[in-house]
Amino acid sequence: MVLSKYKKSSDTKKRRLYVPSFNWVLMICMGLLLTIGVFFIKSATNMRTDSVHYLYVEMLVKWIPLGLIAHFVIAWYDYRKLSDRTWILYGIGLFLLIAVLIPGIGTERLGARRWIFGLFQPSEFMKLCIMPAAALLLGKYTGIKDRYRFVATLILFAIPMGLIAIQPDLGSALVFAPVCLAMLFVSGCSPRLLLTLVLVGIVFISIFFALILVPERLPEEKREKIEQVTDNFIFPHWKKRVRVFVNPDHDPLGAGGNKKQSEIAVGSGGKYGKGYLNGTQNILGFLPRSVASTDFIFSVIAEEMGFMGSCVLLILFGGLIGSIVTTGILCGDDSGRLICVGVATLFFAHIFVNIAMTIGKMPITGIPLPFISYGGTFTISTMALLGLVQSVAIHSKPSQS
Numbered sequence: 001m002v003l004s005k006y007k008k009s010s011d012t013k014k015r016r017l018y019v020p021s022f023n024w025v026l027m028i029c030m031g032l033l034l035t036i037g038v039f040f041i042k043s044a045t046n047m048r049t050d051s052v053h054y055l056y057v058e059m060l061v062k063w064i065p066l067g068l069i070a071h072f073v074i075a076w077y078d079y080r081k082l083s084d085r086t087w088i089l090y091g092i093g094l095f096l097l098i099a100v101l102i103p104g105i106g107t108e109r110l111g112a113r114r115w116i117f118g119l120f121q122p123s124e125f126m127k128l129c130i131m132p133a134a135a136l137l138l139g140k141y142t143g144i145k146d147r148y149r150f151v152a153t154l155i156l157f158a159i160p161m162g163l164i165a166i167q168p169d170l171g172s173a174l175v176f177a178p179v180c181l182a183m184l185f186v187s188g189c190s191p192r193l194l195l196t197l198v199l200v201g202i203v204f205i206s207i208f209f210a211l212i213l214v215p216e217r218l219p220e221e222k223r224e225k226i227e228q229v230t231d232n233f234i235f236p237h238w239k240k241r242v243r244v245f246v247n248p249d250h251d252p253l254g255a256g257g258n259k260k261q262s263e264i265a266v267g268s269g270g271k272y273g274k275g276y277l278n279g280t281q282n283i284l285g286f287l288p289r290s291v292a293s294t295d296f297i298f299s300v301i302a303e304e305m306g307f308m309g310s311c312v313l314l315i316l317f318g319g320l321i322g323s324i325v326t327t328g329i330l331c332g333d334d335s336g337r338l339i340c341v342g343v344a345t346l347f348f349a350h351i352f353v354n355i356a357m358t359i360g361k362m363p364i365t366g367i368p369l370p371f372i373s374y375g376g377t378f379t380i381s382t383m384a385l386l387g388l389v390q391s392v393a394i395h396s397k398p399s400q401s
Contacts, residue, residue, distance in 0.1 A: 067383030074387030096122035139334030171365030273306030
């Protein structure tokens with residue numbers, strides 16, 4: 001009897017030791033990154049004399065508080081209860097992605113229709129909807145044959161990716177691809193099917209680049225004929241960004257100039273940077289002020305804080321992603337583990353693409369840097385996604401492994 005009680009007590013202590021709880025590392029990293037973001041949004045807009053100068057105030061009094069509310073509400077809600085509502089949320093996400101394409105509902109800015117009534121971006125809401133849907137499909141329905149599950153998951157991701165791409169917002173559409181691949185891999189999908197998917201992706205990207213770059217080397221008549229055909233399914237700004245990536249002199253006063261000035265800003269920061277609010281590329285406007293606080297904010301940080309400051313930023317991002325992965329490892333059910341994998345991969349894709357873009361290693365895209373770049377809907381969606389991870393940490397059963 002005593003031995004039985006001792007054994008029961010020991011088991012209880014063991015369970016308590018491994019039961020996931022509130023992820024404080026994730027919370028601390030998020031808080032520090034948001035703080036850095038506010039400081040450098042102020043730096044990036046410091047020379048502006050219009051309302052843009054106060055974007056950092058808007059982040060402090062509006063978007064971050066709304067993001068915190070979303071974070072804690074989602075963290076409080078048990079993610080396992082989403083299984084009954086997952087497809088409703090996914091359907092709402094698709095409905096909003098279709099609605100944004102309708103004139104009068106979707107607001108057009110800079111040639112793209114990405115905002116509903118100018119208030120929020122459905123593509124960001126879709127990131128929150130697709131994670132539990134994919135996790136449910138891959139985690140709960142384990143009895144489905146591997147090939148059917150593979151095809152169903154591809155369709156699940158392909159529909160929103162297509163709707164986002166025609167806004168047009170190719171960058172936001174493509175970040176779903178590594179998320180899909182990572183979730184399929186962790187779910188135990190056949191390596192042969194995954195390899196096939198990767199090869200198809202490589203072929204698709206190669207054809208995409210070839211259709212844009214090869215006509216540049218052809219005689220004018222042939223080039224014009226090919227351009228007339230490709231203009232039907234490749235947006236002009238996509239072509240410009242690819243050509244600028246290969247040859248920055250293609251558009252020296254536009255996207256090519258942005259690329260060059262971003263590289264100069266990063267390189268001129270040196271080891272310790274020029275000091276906060278002292279970045280000359282930013283102050284003198286060589287780094288375009290219209291994008292300095294959003295897509296190119298890493299250039300501002302690298303110039304003012306240098307290599308060491310950039311490393312601190314990367315360490316914080318590493319801690320954030322590591323804490324998400326740790327939550328997934330400690331989670332005792334497949335759905336929670338897959339949600340963590342999806343969120344971690346999404347953040348990694350955003351960080352990798354944004355930084356690679358600012359240092360000239362990838363074409364320019366509209367991919368912001370999580371918690372650092374200015375953006376209302378983006379800030380709320382990223383904090384809400386971390387709320388979903390917190391829900392897994394709080395409500396999941398411990399792993400038995």
